[in-house]
Amino acid sequence: MELNPNVDVLWIGIGNLLYTLGFITAIFYLLRARHHPRWLLYMLIAGGYAIQTYGLYLRGMEVQGCPTGNTFEIVQFVIWSLTFCFLVLGPAFRLSLFGFFTAGLAVMLSILSYAIPAWDTPYPINASGANPSVEFHASLAVFSYGIFGLLAVSSILYLLQNYSLKHHRWKGVFAFLPSLVESETMTLRMLAAGSGVLTVSLLVGSVYWIQNSAEVDSAKLVATVAVWLAYLVVLGLRLINRLYAKRLAVTCIVLFFVAILSIWPIDASRHSKAPSNAATQLSPSE
Amino acid sequence: MIDGKRTFICWGVSHHTASIEYREKISPNPDQLDQIYQKLNDQDWMNEMTVLSTCNRLEIYGATYETDSHKLTTALSKILNVDKDVLIEKSNLLVGEKALQHLFAVTAGLDSQIIGEVEITGQVKQAFLHAAKKRTVGRMLNKAFQKSFQTTKWIRSNTNIGKGQINVATVAVDLALKVFGNLRNSTTLVIGAGDIAEKTISALRSRGARNLIHSNRTFEKAQELALTTGGKAIPIESLDSFLNKADVVLCSTASPDFILTEPRMNTFLKKRAVRPLCLLDLALPRDIDPAIDKFPNVFLYNLDDLAEIADANLKARKEELGKCREHIEKKIHHLMHGHTQKSMQDPEPGGIQQT
Numbered sequence: 039m040e041l042n043p044n045v046d047v048l049w050i051g052i053g054n055l056l057y058t059l060g061f062i063t064a065i066f067y068l069l070r071a072r073h074h075p076r077w078l079l080y081m082l083i084a085g086g087y088a089i090q091t092y093g094l095y096l097r098g099m100e101v102q103g104c105p106t107g108n109t110f111e112i113v114q115f116v117i118w119s120l121t122f123c124f125l126v127l128g129p130a131f132r133l134s135l136f137g138f139f140t141a142g143l144a145v146m147l148s149i150l151s152y153a154i155p156a157w158d159t160p161y162p163i164n165a166s167g168a169n170p171s172v173e174f175h176a177s178l179a180v181f182s183y184g185i186f187g188l189l190a191v192s193s194i195l196y197l198l199q200n201y202s203l204k205h206h207r208w209k210g211v212f213a214f215l216p217s218l219v220e221s222e223t224m225t226l227r228m229l230a231a232g233s234g235v236l237t238v239s240l241l242v243g244s245v246y247w248i249q250n251s252a253e254v255d256s257a258k259l260v261a262t263v264a265v266w267l268a269y270l271v272v273l274g275l276r277l278i279n280r281l282y283a284k285r286l287a288v289t290c291i292v293l294f295f296v297a298i299l300s301i302w303p304i305d306a307s308r309h310s311k312a313p314s315n316a317a318t319q320l321s322p323s324e
Numbered sequence: 325m326i327d328g329k330r331t332f333i334c335w336g337v338s339h340h341t342a343s344i345e346y347r348e349k350i351s352p353n354p355d356q357l358d359q360i361y362q363k364l365n366d367q368d369w370m371n372e373m374t375v376l377s378t379c380n381r382l383e384i385y386g387a388t389y390e391t392d393s394h395k396l397t398t399a400l401s402k403i404l405n406v407d408k409d410v411l412i413e414k415s416n417l418l419v420g421e422k423a424l425q426h427l428f429a430v431t432a433g434l435d436s437q438i439i440g441e442v443e444i445t446g447q448v449k450q451a452f453l454h455a456a457k458k459r460t461v462g463r464m465l466n467k468a469f470q471k472s473f474q475t476t477k478w479i480r481s482n483t484n485i486g487k488g489q490i491n492v493a494t495v496a497v498d499l500a501l502k503v504f505g506n507l508r509n510s511t512t513l514v515i516g517a518g519d520i521a522e523k524t525i526s527a528l529r530s531r532g533a534r535n536l537i538h539s540n541r542t543f544e545k546a547q548e549l550a551l552t553t554g555g556k557a558i559p560i561e562s563l564d565s566f567l568n569k570a571d572v573v574l575c576s577t578a579s580p581d582f583i584l585t586e587p588r589m590n591t592f593l594k595k596r597a598v599r600p601l602c603l604l605d606l607a608l609p610r611d612i613d614p615a616i617d618k619f620p621n622v623f624l625y626n627l628d629d630l631a632e633i634a635d636a637n638l639k640a641r642k643e644e645l646g647k648c649r650e651h652i653e654k655k656i657h658h659l660m661h662g663h664t665q666k667s668m669q670d671p672e673p674g675g676i677q678q679t
Contacts, residue, residue, distance in 0.1 A: 073484075203502060203623045208633060213488075217505035218600055282598040283621045 046096035047158075050114055053090025054148035056082050057121070061141040068138070074214045079137040080128065086144075087121045094118060102163050104177045109302045110158035112180055113151040116298065117144045119184020120191075127188070131224055133216040139191045147187075147298070157302060172246050178239035179262065182232050183297060186269070189228035190294040193287035196221035200284055222283070225290060226276060233269045240266055261304045265297045329389060330371050332464060334423035335396050335415060336383035339437050342414040350382055350404050350411070359403045360384070361458050369395065372462040374455035374469070376430070378447050380437055385427060387464040393417040421656060424468060428652040431472040432479045433486070440485040440641045445476050467659070475655045483651075485644045488637030492630045493523035495637070496604045497531050499625055500572050503602045507533040513570035514538050515563070516577030517549055520606045520627075524574055525553055537570070539563055541577070568592045572602045575611035583611040593619055604630075 060082030067075045094114060097105040105111040124140040151157060195216055202212040215221075240262065247254045272289055275281035281289065337350060352360060357375060364370045364384070372387035384396070397415060401408040418426050429435045431448045452469045455461045461469075480486055489495045497507075504510050512533050514525060517540060525536065536555030540546035543559050550557040558566055567573065567589075575583055584603070593601070598621075605612040605626040617624040 199502065203499070204617070206629060206632070208488075208636065215502075217501060218503050220505040222598075279598050283600070285620075 046093050046100060049093030049096060050090055051093075051152070053086045053088075053093055054117070054144070054152075056086030056089060057117075057141050057144040057148065060086065061138070061145050064138045064141065068211055068214065074134060074138070076134075076137065079141065080125070083121055083137060083141055083144075084125055087118070087125060090114070090118055090121070101161075104173045106176045106180050107161045108157060108159050109154075109305045110151050112183075112301050112305065113147055113157070113298070115177070115180040116183045116187060117147050117151075119181045120144060120147075120187040121184075123184055123188045124191075131220075133192070133195065133220055133224055134214050135195060135211065135216065136191065136224075138211075139194055140188065143187055143191055154302075157305075159306075169246060171242055175239050175243035175246065178235055178242065182236035182239060183294075185228055185232035185235060186290075186294050186297065189225060189232055190291045192221050192224040192228055193290040196225060196287040197284065197291075200287075222286075225286065229269065229273050229276065229290065233266075233273050236266050236269065255304075258304050261300050265293075265300070268293055330387045330464060331389075331391055331419055332385070332423050332468060333388050333391060333420075334383055334385050334418040334426050335393055336376075336381055336418075336426075337411070337415045338381035338383070338435070340435075341416060346410075346414060347379070347382070350406055351379070352377055352382065352404060356403055360400065361455070361460060363399055363403060364396070365458075365460050367395070367399070372465045373460045374452055374465055376448060376451040378444065381430070383430070385423070385465060385468070387462065391417070391419045421660060424656050424659070425649075425652060427468060428472045428475050428656065429649070431469075432476040432648060432652070434645060434648055434652075438490060439638065439645070440487075440490075442480075442486060445473070449473065471655060471659055475652060479648050479651060483644045483647050485641055485648055488633075488640055490634050490638045490641065491523075492520060492606075492627065492634055493527045495630045495633045496524050496574075496606070496625065497527040499623070499630075499633075500528070500602045500604070501531065503600050503623055504571060507531055507572070509535075510571035511535040511537065511569050512572040512574060513566055514549070514555075515560075515573065515575045515583060515611065516540055516579075516607065517545060518576040518578075518606065521574060521576035522549075524604065524606060525549075528572070528574075529553065533572070537566055539566070564588070564592065568595050570601070571599060572604065573612075574604045574606060576606040577611050579607070579611060580609055582613045584616065585613045586615045589613075589616050589619070589622075593622065596621075606630075 060079045063082065064075060064079050067073050067078075094105050094111075097111065101107055101111075104115075106115050120140060121144055124137060128136055128140070196218060198212065199215040199218050199221060202208065202215060203218070216224075243262075247259065272281060272286070272293065276286055337347065339347070342350075352375075357377065360375055361373070364373055364386075369388050369390040370386055371389065374385045376383045376385065384400075393412075393415065396417075397412050398408055401411045404411075426435070427448075431445055433439065433441045433444050436444050448469070452461065452465075455465070489498050500507060500510075507528060510533065512525075512528055512535065514521060514536060529536075534554075536550070536553050538546040538549045538553070538555050538557045539560050539562075540549070540557075541560055543557065546557040546559075549555070567584075573584070577583055600621045600623065603612050603616065603622065603624040605624065608627060610626055612624060612626070614624065614626070616622060
């Protein structure tokens with residue numbers, strides 16, 4: 039399949055632009071019209087998601103696998119998972135401003151992914167060696183990061199409402215926030231769902247790691263297990279009522295950004311150890 | 325909305341022109357209301373009519389052949405047993421476009437004492453239906469009222485005229501909702517009684533609160549309140565054991581000292597773990613130590629806080645008035661001069677059409 043190497047980045051970028059448009063439109067409506075355009079925002083995110091999916095599909099065709107081979111792809115896959123979870127769960131939970139902050143987080147991550155060109159480094163085609171279980175493990179792991187992204191969003195909503203109620207701020211965005219209990223319920227559900235998906239991902243990955251221990255990148259393994267353990271500890275502490283309310287929300291936000299920001303150094307270390315006789319190098323920027 | 329022969333009018337006495345005592349005096353009882361319909365409808369100059377009677381206004385909307393209020397006021401003063409001259413002084417008559425603007429503003433709650441209130445829309449609808457049953461509504465009034473309902477719907481959906489509570493009791497409930505989302509599964513502990521507390525309990529119940537616990541220095545008073553709200557009464561001595569179960573605590577006692585002090589709350593807050601607590605201090609002097617607000621997951625509001633929110637919401641509603649009136653003017657212009665004008669004209673003036 040002959041592809042223009044920049045076409046996938048273009049489609050992914052258009053998808054990201056629609057998230058940005060949704061976010062800016064929502065800000066305008068919230069501040070000027072004092073109205074939350076729930077469905078308009080939902081449609082813009084859905085449109086962005088569809089276009090981003092196409093872009094990631096093209097990238098997947100290009101690299102002959104799940105596009106999670108470099109930091110740019112991983113972050114884009116996290117954005118994709120985040121918006122997917124929002125599109126599925128958003129209408130069910132009907133949390134006010136959920137879409138607004140999801141779009142905001144997607145915009146922030148997409149700016150980050152485009153701001154550092156080094157993140158989109160070339161890597162060997164089919165780096166996972168056409169092993170379906172490794173692909174499945176990787177996509178599930180990145181998908182769980184999307185859920186953790188949504189967890190960070192519900193935590194932000196919680197913190198803002200907590201601030202609003204404590205400091206008597208009722209205007210602007212504060213007027214549209216969901217209740218504390220609703221945000222915390224969402225936080226607990228996302229925490230459990232994300233930890234569950236990451237656990238399954240690690241179980242799937244462990245089969246490969248046990249059989250091919252020499253090929254496993256130890257930095258990546260340690261970081262992934264550390265993130266997994268951290269979320270499990272947070273979930274455990276929440277379930278026994280030792281970590282809750284504001285501290286839980288802050289922990290979830292910090293943990294998400296630590297997890298996201300740890301992707302790059304780990305990915306860089308993985309590529310620096312890549313075999314020199316790797317298969318053809320491909321990169322959209324080539 | 326003058327179709328050549330008939331004119332849309334609004335005669336009325338309202339909170340703008342008369343005191344509550346006078347409004348009470350002229351508020352028609354059901355018999356008097358029937359008489360108004362009967363007597364005015366018998367007049368050859370009155371073609372269609374609807375009487376709107378609420379605690380804030382007595383207004384008559386009509387399609388008439390005369391725009392002099394003298395005959396109307398004279399007839400009404402006889403029915404209502406009030407002095408004609410005083411009634412003339414307290415009333416006013418709006419004609420044509422101005423009368424229409426007034427109807428639209430009243431229906432949308434823009435002319436109410438509590439700006440943006442929703443009850444008035446229902447009252448206008450009831451008045452219109454009542455008039456329709458009495459067969460005093462024809463093409464002109466039907467069109468005017470239907471358009472006013474449509475305009476009200478637009479105003480409610482597209483402006484913030486009805487957003488934000490503007491009385492202390494409903495502001496308190498709104499704050500509890502900001503914490504819990506809904507009040508169906510939360511427990512409300514009411515300490516003391518009082519006018520604002522009773523209004524707040526009523527507002528809490530209307531928003532779904534079911535589990536109410538009443539405590540009072542006089543146990544009988546708590547029992548009395550519990551009977552009216554369907555709640556449970558507890559002696560004031562056992563308050564501590566129930567504080568732990570409460571999600572919303574509403575305090576309204578006459579105690580000169582704090583009822584809920586920091587050390588007292590500190591003891592049981594540790595047992596509450598994750599559940600947030602909303603404290604509403606509706607007493608003056610205050611019942612709850614303000615230092616309690618520093619605890620995480622505890623949200624304390626006193627009367628000043630609630631009044632401040634109510635004032636801010638009222639200010640925000642007033643800021644929306646211009647936008648609402650602009651929309652009303654646009655709709656009335658369309659009604660008076662647009663393509664629908666033809667459909668509003670009575671093919672046979674004088675004949676009331678059944679709605």
